[in-house]
Amino acid sequence: MTGLALFDLDDTLIDREAAFSLWLTEFVDEFNLPSDALAIISRIDMNGYASRNLFFQEIKEMFDIDETIEELLARYFAEYPSFFEADAETIRALRRLRALDWKIAVVTNGPPTQMKKLEVANLLDEVDAVCISEVLGVGKPQAGIFEEAARQCGRPLSGWMIGDSASYDIVGGHLVGLRTIWMHHDRSWDSLELSPDAVAASISEAVNIILA
Numbered sequence: 001m002t003g004l005a006l007f008d009l010d011d012t013l014i015d016r017e018a019a020f021s022l023w024l025t026e027f028v029d030e031f032n033l034p035s036d037a038l039a040i041i042s043r044i045d046m047n048g049y050a051s052r053n054l055f056f057q058e059i060k061e062m063f064d065i066d067e068t069i070e071e072l073l074a075r076y077f078a079e080y081p082s083f084f085e086a087d088a089e090t091i092r093a094l095r096r097l098r099a100l101d102w103k104i105a106v107v108t109n110g111p112p113t114q115m116k117k118l119e120v121a122n123l124l125d126e127v128d129a130v131c132i133s134e135v136l137g138v139g140k141p142q143a144g145i146f147e148e149a150a151r152q153c154g155r156p157l158s159g160w161m162i163g164d165s166a167s168y169d170i171v172g173g174h175l176v177g178l179r180t181i182w183m184h185h186d187r188s189w190d191s192l193e194l195s196p197d198a199v200a201a202s203i204s205e206a207v208n209i210i211l212a
């Protein structure tokens with residue numbers, strides 16, 4: 001059985017929350033921010049969904065930081081990706097799929113620096129294609145990014161989409177006819193309109209489902 005498996009990146013293949021909190025701890029330290037800054041900045045971050053421009057505008061105003069938004073952004077994009085890592089179990093699971101002739105693509109919404117996260121986490125050699133929304137000009141849940149991933153893998157758009165976002169990964173995958181696995185991270189599914197085909201706590205669990 002061979003096929004195509006598309007994986008989201010942040011909080012799916014890699015632990016974005018852990019990397020963000022490492023970055024944030026250093027940031028708060030470096031700028032000597034008050035102790036409640038950790039919680040406040042985490043809130044402004046909106047799990048990474050707040051645009052980085054607005055994110056730093058709010059931080060700059062709230063904590064009266066001298067650096068310009070451009071300087072803060074440049075520093076962020078240079079430093080933040082270096083905090084990412086993939087665990088050994090995730091890498092083993094991806095290798096298991098590819099050993100059975102599955103093709104794997106990363107389908108992620110975000111800036112071109114998403115590529116640096118994959119590089120730092122040693123994931124580039126473990127996948128066949130990487131599709132980044134701001135590089136392609138089309139993002140999840142639109143069909144175009146899924147179609148491009150399949151094209152780059154040389155496979156028809158049929159198989160699985162695995163991700164932690166209900167509205168981007170699960171809805172997006174479902175709309176192009178993929179089966180879906182939701183990375184639940186101890187949350188319960190709350191959309192009545194559709195459900196993922198399966199839920200998983202880890203990539204190795206997701207791969208077990210795919211291969212079952």
Ligand SMILES: [Mg+2]
Nearest residue numbers: 008010011164
């Ligand atoms: Mg995600």
